[in-house]
Amino acid sequence: MAIHPDPHPLELPDRDQDWLPWVEERAATGLAEARAHAARLVEEAPGDPAALHRWNEVEVALGDVLALTSLMGAVHPDPAVTEAAERREVEARELAGDLRRDDAVFARLDAVDASALDPAAARVLEHALRSLRRAGVALDGPDRERLRGLDRRADELGQRFQRTVREGRLVTRVPAASLDGLPEDYRASHRPGDDGLVEVSTDYPDTLPFLTHSRDADARREVARSAHRVGWPDNDVVLSELLRVRQERARLVGYADWPTYDAEVKMVGTGAAIPAFLEDVAAATEVAGRAELAELEQVARDAGEEPVVDHSSWRHLTETLKRQRFGVDSQEVRRYLDAGRVREGLLGVTGRLFGLRYDPVDAPTWHDEVHTYDVVDQATGQRLGRVHLDLHPRPRKYNHAAQFTLVSGLRDRRLPEGALVCNFSRGLMEPDHVVTLFHEFGHLLHHVLAGRHEWAAFSGVATEWDFVEAPSQLLEEWAWDAEVLQGFALDAGGEPIPADLVERMRAADAFGQALATRTQLGYAAISHGFHQDPPDDLTAALGELFGRHALIRLVPDTHFHTGFGHLVGYGSAYYTYTWSRVIAKDLFSAFDTDDLFAPEVAARYRREVLEPGGSRDAADLVEAFLGRPHDPTAFTRWLAGGGADGSGTPAR
Template identity: 50%
Template sequence: MTLDPLALPTSAADWSAWFTERTAGELARATELVDALRAAPPADPVETLRRWDRAAGHLGNAAAAGSLFGNVHPSQEVRDLADAAEQEAQRIGTAWGLDRALYDVFAAIDPADVAHDLLAARLLAKVRDDFRRSGVDRDEATRTRIAQIRERITELDQEFSRVVRDDVRTVRVTPDRLAGMPDDWLAAHPVDEDGLVTVTTDYPDSVPVRMFARDQDVRRDMTIAFLERGWPATEPVLTELFALRHELATTVGYPDWPSYDADVKMIGRLNPVAEEARNEPSRSIPAFIERIVAAAEEPMRRDLEQLLERYRRDFPDATEVPGYDYNHYAELVRAERYDVDSQRVRAYFDFTKVRQGLLDVTGRLFGLRYEQVDAPVWHEDVTVYDVFRADGSERIGRIHLDLHPREGKYKHAAQFTLTDGVRGEQLPEGVLVCNFARGLMEHDHVVTLFHEFGHLLHHVLGGHGDWFRFAGVATEWDFVEAPSQMLEEWAWHADVLRTFATDAAGEPIPAELVAAMRAADDYGKGIYARTQMFYAAMSYWFHADRAAADRGEPVPDLTERMVELQGRYAALPYLPGTHMFASFGHLGGYSSGYYTYMWSLVIAKDMFSAFDDTDLFEPSVAGRYRDRVLVPGGSRDAADLVADFLGRPFSFDAYAAWLAR
């Protein structure tokens, strides 16, 4: 069967009608399949599971369209329709999970009758677990309350995302206060009629200003504006969100939300702490945080000593470096100690060349070919590529790259699903949503682009199985970052970068500069690890703290708790009066699981150890990684995928060695 990509509208005027018809149709098909399944399940239990999976696929199509276009479409009308569609998909999914008659269909299946089909057996176990976690075994009044909670959680999550997305703050300064900024950045920020330059909190503005501006007051003002996004509007939203998550978790039998969330993740099954307390798998999260904190202690102290030594040249009496000066002085350390000038580095990373280089590198690595196509898009910035196997034998998916900032668009970097891929049903389509400058890029942004593209590849390569449930990035959530983090390594290798990183004269980036960049990047990783553990602790404790009310104790104030956790875990001090948590978007989708970034980095470093640094494109290793880790999607547990690739279980050793060097 030849599958075609999803047909998007050809004009802006058609979008509202198309979106309404698309999502309504998918939701109707999903409902029809489930109604028939409830009324008269097939005699063949595998066919019963297949119909359920197809219904979930249609529901997923509607939810994916809602999530994507609610975050990227330039029309407020379409964004509102998208948010509503995502809410409706969530509502229907919740109703299914609480439907006892529907549950009875799967409870009646004897696992022995599907044991001959390993994936069907895997799906049956997961579906039964889904029903258990949904609260289907509770009384009618409790199930009604669970439905209300889930619907409200979806609304709050969307509201939090909307406020953070739309709250773009500005700092206006005279042009003389922007000394140190790159010429191309200054050219893109002309002086207005008031004689001022407007700088926004979007990443292409805020990151370079905090790194390069020589005026400390500008750096401070920019940092404060960035950290204050979402405040105070999101505090009551988050407070209610955390409370409802806790109520949901305890209602279905867990002690708190982190335990509910971790129960279906790697950390809930593999961390030794969880073996001692299976009813509280979340105990593994603070144990993991403390392990990273201990491993990062000495590297962090080395980083801070170098930073403070440089800072005291300008501020002799300083006892610490404030957060608003960190990026600037870390850049000076790298420039002076490692001879790495980020403005010189930027000259080699023109956006257009980087984008093509990314396609060339990943095509060579994974045996793929990308063909740009003239297809309808939601904004003129979006570029579209069909993905083929390198021999041209088969089109395996379509990708959409939406890589520049604009008003009303998602402010961070992420891969969004447009369609999950299932053999014979639909091609995988994914969307990369980022916010990069149109001209020269910081190398950190190049690394981010490689990282996010790793998710896109996982989505496409893993989208050719027989089940929606296991399509693409369908592994445990604390593994999904590992393939992307590993792909970052190709953005640090001189032989790779020299294939596309060239200056205006066409000269490739010198290998010795890349070596210096890698050495400079090692500076600060202790600070980075501790900062990440501060974020992970905040993510965990904001949720775990809700249990205090069950014990008759006061629940900590969010700002006070954030300040306390920053003091305990972070390398850099709290900036008084700021409320970073108010725009910490991961409190939405990742909830209590921000630890997953570091957990998966441990795995990524271990997987990368299988590659030969002298030949990162060696076909047998790259092919084995592609076929044993990416292509299977979620058809096996992540730990088994990694062990199949490495020939052994993953370990902490490679990460610890990297952190300590």
């Protein structure tokens, strides 16, 4: 794709009818360029470092195609565009696999003398050769062809799984009286039909407030049952085959199982270390988790409900306890969280923290609700990248929250560009959703600030996959600070959220951390266990694996796994969220909680952790910032309620 001496953002189509040909043309061009660069690579003289630069161009071209197709498949409202994107994504992944299994490509790269390269180039070479070996370049003809078929099938199954989730929106019809306890704006948007019933969809802005505030236990159970039946039964069959394809693939290239194969390139190191890590965290949260569970069971008894804490009741019971014990009502908090103000507040906070400015851009996008900004360095006035915020639900859109790459930045060549894809309310936001917005924006910042490397392999969120959540989890801390919130959390009359309410929110949030951590361990056990030894009956195994660590129960007659998209994207590595949380709490210990915007520490964090991208190992990035290796002390203190910074403030 074109190299510009003056990097500028990608020009997107400005007419609906132009999107399909634009996606097709950009994908076709990228694939052709990847093939052309690979052909030139194998023509280089053996040992010539130019081969490594050709490999970089292959990665640039393929990365462009995969970024475009992944985003368009998730967000574009035209089914023809999403279908074209999915087809091109399979083609790009197939080409990537073929090139990584190409003997001539491997021979040219393997002949390069790493000792003659600078450290950055040597790291690129080391990782490139590792990726080729993991792709099966050493296999003979029949096994190589079998692996090629497995990779293609895995891509097709992953796409089918995510498409079924994306298009699998369900609706539960419940009595109008079950809206008792819901906010007024929610009730106003959920009017009963002639039969007196109200429709609650599986979209986040519908389901989560209902499960939190509805006083009707039976209705909550039905809504939760729908939420955990998305994708059933189709995705049960799809996932079952995907797990077996991955297992066969791992064994074909010489690994015992998929977790062993997957963990090799992560901080955790080995597949066996994953369940050991889960056990360690489970032991650390056993006493506190069971104490919190007992308290929620008592709340249920006091309300005359059955003392069962499951996915239909735990949000409501926790909300009730926090209201009674801490005087915190999330409906009271919601009135300060107008979606537009929160969005602008997020930009103000991160701009102040990292020395950035966000300039609104009137540019075409895939939907008129998308907000676009250029990211500018305050000190130099240099444009660093462009971001697109696609924050509200619509039919057929990716229905969780995630950051997507659109363009990976390269120094002096192209600006990084990415999108935040979420599903938040258009009016007043749930407090949890504000935290999620800060979290996901952390990924987007990482993508932009790490977008100035020469090598594609280092650009953006390119660190080990079990570290990528840590910078985003760190940014969540700013969503809990009274000074920060008072800058944008205003009620309809313009009054900021009271500081004492924020302190009560912090104290209330400290309750349930052990229980929530155990729930995350349950999801991680599913992720690892499904891949370690793919079961014949996924639903039966789901309950057993989840129950190893989680204390909250699954709702009977549900199939959580068929809508659990992380099983495709994260595979066996959902433990990442807890692993990263341990590191995030350690990173936060370096900040002054009395001055979260202290410029020296924020600038050092930007320089040592975010900007390097994948140019150094994650453990080295953390050590460079902290001045020591990372350790779990802050995380353990947080679980115990002592505050991540050791100050004694309520843990968050």
